[in-house]
Amino acid sequence: MTSNPGHPKRTHALGVAEVAWPMAFVACAAWVTWQMPHLLVSLGLATEGLARQTAPAGPVEWLAVLGALVCLAGGIATVRTRAIEVAPRTVVDRLGLFIGRACMLLVALTVAVMFYEVVLRYIFERPTLWANELSLWMAGFVFALSGVYTMQQRSHIAITIVHEAVPVWLRRIFDTVSTLLIVAFAVCLTWGAFNEARDKFLRWETFGTAFDPPIPATLKPLVILVVILIAVQAVVNLASDWSRPVRGATGAEDDLAGTLKTAGERTEGL
Numbered sequence: 001m002t003s004n005p006g007h008p009k010r011t012h013a014l015g016v017a018e019v020a021w022p023m024a025f026v027a028c029a030a031w032v033t034w035q036m037p038h039l040l041v042s043l044g045l046a047t048e049g050l051a052r053q054t055a056p057a058g059p060v061e062w063l064a065v066l067g068a069l070v071c072l073a074g075g076i077a078t079v080r081t082r083a084i085e086v087a088p089r090t091v092v093d094r095l096g097l098f099i100g101r102a103c104m105l106l107v108a109l110t111v112a113v114m115f116y117e118v119v120l121r122y123i124f125e126r127p128t129l130w131a132n133e134l135s136l137w138m139a140g141f142v143f144a145l146s147g148v149y150t151m152q153q154r155s156h157i158a159i160t161i162v163h164e165a166v167p168v169w170l171r172r173i174f175d176t177v178s179t180l181l182i183v184a185f186a187v188c189l190t191w192g193a194f195n196e197a198r199d200k201f202l203r204w205e206t207f208g209t210a211f212d213p214p215i216p217a218t219l220k221p222l223v224i225l226v227v228i229l230i231a232v233q234a235v236v237n238l239a240s241d242w243s244r245p246v247r248g249a250t251g252a253e254d255d256l257a258g259t260l261k262t263a264g265e266r267t268e269g270l
Contacts, residue, residue, distance in 0.1 A: 017074070017078040018078055018079060018080055018101070021071050021074045021075035021078060021079075021098075021101075022071075022075055022098065022101040022102050022104075022105050023105060024067065024071040025068060025071035025072055025075055025098075025102060026102055026105050026106065026109075028064050028065075028067040028068035028071055029068045029102075031061075031064040032061070032064045032065055032068055033214075033218060035057065035060075035061045035064070036204065036214070036217075036218075037050055037054045037204045038054055038055060038056060038057035038058070038061055039057045039061055039062075039065070040054075040202065040204065041054050041055070041056050041057070042056040042057040042061075045202055046202060046203075046204070047202050047203040049203065050202070050203055050204055072098070075098040075101065075102075076091065076094045076095055076098050077094075079094055079097045079098045079101060081097065085097070085153060086152070086153050086154060088152070089236075089240050090236055090240070092152075092232060092233055092236045093152055093233075093236065095148075095229075096148050096149050096151065096152030096153075096229075096233055097149065097152060099145050099146075099148045099149050099229075100146065100148075100149030100152075100153075102145070103141075103142050103145050103146045103149060106138050106141055106142045106145075107142055109138060110135045110138045110139055110142065113131050113134055113135045113138070114131065114135050116128075116131060117131035117132065117135075129209075129210040129211050130210075130211040130213075133207060133209060133211045133213050133215070134211070134213065136215070137213050137215050137218075137219075140215065140219045140222075141218075141219075141222065144219065144222050144223055144226045145222075145226060147226055147230055148226060148229045148230055148233060151230045151233040151234060151237070152233050152237075154237065172241075172242060175238055175241060176238065178234075179234045179235060179237075179238045182230065182231050182234045183231045183234070183235065185227070185231075186227045186228055186230070186231035187231075189223075189224065189227050190224050190227070190228065193220070193223070193224055194224060196220065197220040197221040197223075197224050198221070200216045200217050200220050200221070201217050201218075201220070201221045203217070204217045205217045
């Protein structure tokens with residue numbers, strides 16, 4: 001895929017909703033994740049062993065599920081781009097942007113947890129049993145989910161010297177082939193890992209430590225979900241590139257022309 005799509009950049013002031021929706025979504029999603037065994041039992045999806053030792057979900061858990069869905073919809077509707085970001089064109093693009101916002105919050109939470117552990121361990125000499133694994137768990141979510149945001153922003157590492165040196169029709173062939181390879185990888189990974197991920201999720205496999213977080217039960221299915229989302233975003237990027245009129249030899253030239261035009265308009269206004 002092209003690394004420089006030439007989409008127009010739109011800058012908006014940071015609003016309260018843009019911060020509140022991701023924060024509320026992360027809070028609701030975290031509660032849903034921690035209480036997932038109860039939800040699996042209520043839905044009749046849990047394994048026999050998990051069902052014997054876990055009570056069904058209560059009203060709070062279902063309200064958290066509803067809250068996560070509402071916050072996801074609200075966040076997608078209100079997310080705005082910054083000056084350095086590619087403006088969204090579709091709902092899939094907006095979803096990728098919102099996932100990026102949630103990842104940013106998770107990074108801040110991970111740093112806070114690690115700082116808390118350092119203070120307790122080296123100042124008060126009372127280390128926790130959960131901080132290291134919790135930070136590892138959140139970092140896993142960040143590393144996986146940020147791939148969706150990166151694909152939406154066309155920020156994956158790309159060697160574009162050949163891509164930008166060929167005609168437009170050949171560039172589109174390159175883009176199509178690369179997108180097909182991404183989709184093929186997603187299909188193969190899903191086909192090969194689905195059963196194992198499903199089993200780990202339904203039995204809610206944990207880490208086997210004192211804190212015992214459900215890292216295997218959550219991250220294994222998450223990898224499959226993220227790869228599928230990345231493949232969908234790659235297809236959306238390809239469709240967007242094909243529908244976008246070609247205004248220059250390369251995306252870089254398009255951006256340069258737009259920058260010079262903006263600079264000229266500002267100079268005329270002085």
